[in-house]
Amino acid sequence: MNLEAGRELVAAPQSSWSDAAAAGEGAGPDRPAHGDDDDVSLAVDTSARDAAMALARSWSLRAAALLAGLALWYWAAKIHLDFYFRFDNVPTPLAVAEALWRHAHEAKFYIHILISMRRIALGYSLAAVVGIFLGLVMGRLQTIRDLVMPYIELLRPIPAVAWIPLAILMWPTEESSIIYIVFLGALFPIVLNTIHGVEQTPEVLVRAAESLGASRVQIFWHVVLPAALPSIAAGLSVGMGVAWFSLLAGEIISGQYGIGYFTWNAYSLIQYPDIIVGMLLIGVFGTLSTYAVQLLMRPFLAWQRRTR
Amino acid sequence: MIGRVVKLEERAAAKTGRGADKGRILIERVAVTYGRGAHMHMAVTQTSLEIAPGEFVCLLGPSGCGKSTLLNCVAGYVRPSQGQVSIDGVPVTKPGPDRGMVFQQYSLFPWKTVFDNVAFGPRLAGKGDAEATSTARTFLEMVGLSRFAKKYPGELSGGMQQRVGIARALANYPAVLLMDEPFGALDSQTRAMMQQNLLRIWDEFGITVLFVTHDVDEALFLADRVLVMSASPGRVIADLTVPLERPRLPEIATEEAFVRLKRRCLDIISVESLRAFEQQNR
Numbered sequence A: 001m002n003l004e005a006g007r008e009l010v011a012a013p014q015s016s017w018s019d020a021a022a023a024g025e026g027a028g029p030d031r032p033a034h035g036d037d038d039d040v041s042l043a044v045d046t047s048a049r050d051a052a053m054a055l056a057r058s059w060s061l062r063a064a065a066l067l068a069g070l071a072l073w074y075w076a077a078k079i080h081l082d083f084y085f086r087f088d089n090v091p092t093p094l095a096v097a098e099a100l101w102r103h104a105h106e107a108k109f110y111i112h113i114l115i116s117m118r119r120i121a122l123g124y125s126l127a128a129v130v131g132i133f134l135g136l137v138m139g140r141l142q143t144i145r146d147l148v149m150p151y152i153e154l155l156r157p158i159p160a161v162a163w164i165p166l167a168i169l170m171w172p173t174e175e176s177s178i179i180y181i182v183f184l185g186a187l188f189p190i191v192l193n194t195i196h197g198v199e200q201t202p203e204v205l206v207r208a209a210e211s212l213g214a215s216r217v218q219i220f221w222h223v224v225l226p227a228a229l230p231s232i233a234a235g236l237s238v239g240m241g242v243a244w245f246s247l248l249a250g251e252i253i254s255g256q257y258g259i260g261y262f263t264w265n266a267y268s269l270i271q272y273p274d275i276i277v278g279m280l281l282i283g284v285f286g287t288l289s290t291y292a293v294q295l296l297m298r299p300f301l302a303w304q305r306r307t308r
Numbered sequence B: 001m002i003g004r005v006v007k008l009e010e011r012a013a014a015k016t017g018r019g020a021d022k023g024r025i026l027i028e029r030v031a032v033t034y035g036r037g038a039h040m041h042m043a044v045t046q047t048s049l050e051i052a053p054g055e056f057v058c059l060l061g062p063s064g065c066g067k068s069t070l071l072n073c074v075a076g077y078v079r080p081s082q083g084q085v086s087i088d089g090v091p092v093t094k095p096g097p098d099r100g101m102v103f104q105q106y107s108l109f110p111w112k113t114v115f116d117n118v119a120f121g122p123r124l125a126g127k128g129d130a131e132a133t134s135t136a137r138t139f140l141e142m143v144g145l146s147r148f149a150k151k152y153p154g155e156l157s158g159g160m161q162q163r164v165g166i167a168r169a170l171a172n173y174p175a176v177l178l179m180d181e182p183f184g185a186l187d188s189q190t191r192a193m194m195q196q197n198l199l200r201i202w203d204e205f206g207i208t209v210l211f212v213t214h215d216v217d218e219a220l221f222l223a224d225r226v227l228v229m230s231a232s233p234g235r236v237i238a239d240l241t242v243p244l245e246r247p248r249l250p251e252i253a254t255e256e257a258f259v260r261l262k263r264r265c266l267d268i269i270s271v272e273s274l275r276a277f278e279q280q281n282r
């Protein structure tokens, strides 16, 4: 095949960059030449079946692990396992399911959920806007970076819980202080990942854009921002996790609504199954919202999935 | 078929429209030093050159001798410490669309499709969408990659990516094409094909090409003129005319005239590297 291409090159250079030659090159030496089409489709079939099998196996293992965990939990709660840590006050999975079912018929339950979601939505979107903007500016302008970085370095290690007293003192309402804590929690991973992404912009791409006539602003939109996007997406993902973490801290300590309040209140009221209902809610909504962020970012990163 | 004829005419028009006297590169007493104080390092020393419009010139030399530095002065990425570069009488102060650039590393925007990569220059130039689209189509066809317009660069082989890079650089109809070891990372067969097709494009456009390479065969196969550079400090030590007939085919490499030129180049380089070696060991 390569010899043929070579001969064509000598005989008619005009046509050697035809699409046919390109296709040959694209296929590469490791793919079979034309005429072996049957083998190709057979190979694809087997590998597709293998992949499906692997996927099925992986999911059944996951389901089995979950079921085993539930069974273990049920057993430990049932026999009131007491082995350094105690299961005598831990409700069984059945009691938890029962509690969940009961709450599912109460409006108040949904208010808790909606209020938590609202706090996440407000705090997180604020953090996303401010974080991406700050990160982009700090990544491009050294002066701004020098001005802002000390604050980030200093404030970043302070956990959300530590902020609660001051946040309550600083903000007029409990609601705004909780949103502030969510905002702070999500902000740092988003800023830092954005800066990192901007720094990773390959210099050769900036140069290419310059030689094509791009202005500084155009370079920013067409090169720096897209180059930083994978890292920004990672920051947004991590930020969503931290946002939930911070939300719970805020809700447990102040407020009368929210999933965190519901969970902690269940403990005070000795409604032990509700503790686990609250925990499960946090897990489910935390996972779902992180997944939603990833889903939202997907269209912007389509090129990455198609890069081999 | 008709579409193809029209496009070829378009290209011919573009070529004549450019005129035969665009793309004169003048390098006047250019010197480049990197760093300062104890770390100061002279990458290129006092170099003066003139490259005529439409000429194909290769800068040949061992790696680290300052070829990229000199090319980057013409491109506008590096500001000479002394002297100046001008294109058609206009001093170079920054990179611009009048000088197309093809890099050694793959430099396509991975988030833009092949088509959008090529259309990027015309769009930046404020061309309407229709014109940018037709320009991009024309150039993709010229490098034989129309079928891959909707792919992303990461889905293409190295050779194909470099072809897109060439199409992208030419889509602004620059007066000068600057190429920094563009085929250095390709396998020898792809490389031979790329060289031959580059010559075809050059012939079609009548564009000035300044091409950096460390490969003697590549320089002789492509160029009208080979400028041999030597290291420490980087400077042009020989300016050889390559009087080989065009169009050139790969067999030319076995012809007597080619072999003679090659021997001359190698002689110059070996004398020079011996000198550099002795200098280092003194």
Ligand SMILES: Nc1ncnc2c1ncn2[C@@H]1O[C@H](COP(=O)(O)OP(=O)(O)O)[C@@H](O)[C@H]1O
Pocket (backbone or CB within 6 Å): B034, B035, B041, B043, B061, B062, B063, B064, B065, B066, B067, B068, B069, B070, B234
């Ligand atoms: N940005 C830079 N800063 C400092 N030194 C550099 C820089 N770019 C190149 N050099 C040095 O200048 C010399 C010439 O480099 P370069 O022009 O890249 O050579 P070539 O392209 O011929 O390999 C080398 O010694 C290299 O280390």
Ligand SMILES: [Mg+2]
Pocket (backbone or CB within 6 Å): B064, B067, B068, B069, B180
């Ligand atoms: Mg170089």
